[in-house]
Amino acid sequence: MTIEWPRVMPALVTAMDNAGEIDLDAHISNVGVAVDAGAGGVLIGGSTGEGPYLENGERSKLVTATRDAFGDLTIVAGVFAQSIRQAERQICEIADAEADALLVVTPTALVRGHREWVVDYYETVADTSPLPVFLYTVPNVTGYELPCESVAELAGHHNIIGMKDSGGDTTRLDAISRIMDDSFIVYAGNSRVLSQSVARGAYGAITASANYAFATVTSAVAGDTDAQDRLAAMVTVIEPRGVPGTKYAASLTGMTPGPARKPLRALDDVAKAEIQEAVNRKS
Secondary structure (H helix, E strand, O other): OOOOOOOEEEEOOOOEOOOOOEOHHHHHHHHHHHHHHOOOEEEEOOOOOOHHHOOOOHHHHHHHHHHHHOOOOEEEEEEOOOOHHHHHHHHHHHHHOOOOEEEEEOOOOOOOOOHHHHHHHHHHHHHHOOOOEEEEEOHHHHOOOOOHHHHHHHOOOOOEEEEEEOOOOOHHHHHOHHHOEOOEEEEEOOHHHHHHHHHOOOOEEEEHHHHOOHHHHHHHHOOOHHHHHHHHHHHHHHHHHHHHHHHHHHHOOOOOOOOOOOOOOOOOHHHHHHHHHHHHOOO
């Protein structure tokens, strides 16, 4: 079955209760808020979804609950692993829960500086995965940006169908323009440059900001420069507060994200007031 990938997907926050456990009822409510806003798909367990902190079995719970409640929704799930063994365990969970694709973050712990090892990791994961794979480069989280030459090499793999690039350097799209087509699509992940990214060939956007400003993100992806400017102003206030900032912003627009897992810290009243002002200015 050929999937028509949505142009815009929220990198969905993961709903937690005060004890730090997954809150599935709140999660399904949050997916519903995203769907009501116009989302045709979601990323579960990405960076914004606290993917590095998810434990064994939690990806499966989140994906299964989403599939049961929203059968036609496109579901991409994040893989955060440092070894192929770790990745394969997470992939089994995600595949069994009937996600549509994987978003696989670059491993860094012991392979940083060894381009060929990172390429081998992705090729091996893609060889064994029953689901199609999106590469995921997010240097503000990993401290490593997947080189364009590695992207070009990996794009030839039959089971690697695209990439989410959250680095924000739009010139990278020029460097890989020859490989971007219907069989290899690029999602922009940096909210400050969505319009510019699409103008350079990106297919769409998967962003944290789509949790609380889905319509604005959609307009920016469509080339609305005013929407892009409003979005950039918003995320300048919210994103320096990390996942807790995104969760609080999402709570102001109908979601029930709950707290972030420690060691992520709760926001103080000053940060909350600044985020509330930024969200209220979005339109």
